[in-house]
Amino acid sequence: MSRVVRNSLPVSLRHGILGLLASRPLSGYDLTREFDLTLGHVWSAGHSQIYPELGRLAAEGLIEPFDSGPRGRKRYAATKAGRAEVLRWLREDDPGRELRVESLLQGFFYWMLEPAEQIALIARERARHASKLAGYEALATGDIDWMANAEQHAQRIMLEAGIRYERGLVEWADWAAAEVGRGAEVRS
Amino acid sequence: MSRVVRNSLPVSLRHGILGLLASRPLSGYDLTREFDLTLGHVWSAGHSQIYPELGRLAAEGLIEPFDSGPRGRKRYAATKAGRAEVLRWLREDDPGRELRVESLLQGFFYWMLEPAEQIALIARERARHASKLAGYEALATGDIDWMANAEQHAQRIMLEAGIRYERGLVEWADWAAAEVGRGAEVRS
DNA sequence: ACAGGCATGTAAGTCGTTACATGATTAG
DNA sequence: CTAATCATGTAACGACTTACATGCCTGT
Numbered sequence A, B: 001m002s003r004v005v006r007n008s009l010p011v012s013l014r015h016g017i018l019g020l021l022a023s024r025p026l027s028g029y030d031l032t033r034e035f036d037l038t039l040g041h042v043w044s045a046g047h048s049q050i051y052p053e054l055g056r057l058a059a060e061g062l063i064e065p066f067d068s069g070p071r072g073r074k075r076y077a078a079t080k081a082g083r084a085e086v087l088r089w090l091r092e093d094d095p096g097r098e099l100r101v102e103s104l105l106q107g108f109f110y111w112m113l114e115p116a117e118q119i120a121l122i123a124r125e126r127a128r129h130a131s132k133l134a135g136y137e138a139l140a141t142g143d144i145d146w147m148a149n150a151e152q153h154a155q156r157i158m159l160e161a162g163i164r165y166e167r168g169l170v171e172w173a174d175w176a177a178a179e180v181g182r183g184a185e186v187r188s
Numbered sequence C: 001a002c003a004g005g006c007a008t009g010t011a012a013g014t015c016g017t018t019a020c021a022t023g024a025t026t027a028g
Numbered sequence D: 001c002t003a004a005t006c007a008t009g010t011a012a013c014g015a016c017t018t019a020c021a022t023g024c025c026t027g028t
Helices: A012-023 A028-037 A047-059 A080-092 A102-107 A115-140 A150-187 B012-023 B028-037 B047-059 B080-092 B102-107 B115-140 B150-187
Strands: A063-068 A074-078 B063-068 B074-078
Touching (some): A012 A063, A047 A063, A102 A115, A102 B150, A150 B102, B012 B074, B047 B063, B047 B074, B074 B080
């Protein structure tokens, strides 16, 4: 009997899926789209990760088949145990895992380049964040009725996190470009 | 001949290591500490990932042993090819990989709980970010001479990214808590 | 008819975490 | 002398990405 106790803590993917299925039935394809569009700015997942996980969740009794549709479409819904697990996760699992922002990692090494080139790279980074910010803001001020229900409202609240985070980084990029100029001057 | 071309793009870890070794010789232990303390707020890595990667980088001629010290300490330095690779990475590889913030993922599902509990969880999240922010600000205003050289200055610039990002999330948490209250009122 | 999007899955390989394992040096 | 910290590594497992593979509907 080498039965291992199983996932002690991390595994965000399964809880992301479970959380979405707790409110309404969705197919693997739907979930993929949801991760891409909605949860995407804090956690991403591709379909090749989602389909196997649906299988595991079903095997564990946390979700169950709900119905079928055209083109082999299969929707799943959270079971009672699945919904309970989402609540347990929210209440008990304090994730706290580190942040990962690959593009900012490069910033630590910009100093190896000439100031002009550094400033150009910072501008590229600014553009990346400004573009995301614009997208989020357009969504926020679009024609969605964010107060329609609690779930919709939660999405609006999380969208605001993205807006503030991206706005912070756009402002940072402007500050950083000026700062690189200042540094070059001081040391010249 | 099934010689695969190798890593086309991602692989941030190797470039993080290479970037650090491009400025000065460091041991695996030093690198682990550096990832933990300095690069940590945008990219993390444990020693069990670093030691094998040092072996691979050495095998590829991007780094080489520099010297040895007590307790088996081995320092490596970037070779000419290694330094060139860092510059190529900065100039050509536009990372753009998605952001990952596990703790914010939970926010999408808070609506399943009572408003009072939601607000408590948001407070926990606020505390997490406020504490990080305080740490970063203390560092920034501490007694480090950030203008001492270009590398030091780059670290100050990246520290500012962390400060602005965490500040944005602290402010977000305050906004979110108020917003949850407002939502509960509207729908009651 | 055919293009585009819907829809599901598998395989191979890399990345990342946790746990295991060991030992040397230094400060108190 | 003994605890803390320095220091390096491996193993097992789980997470994630990219590529492969297939086929069905619907709108034009």
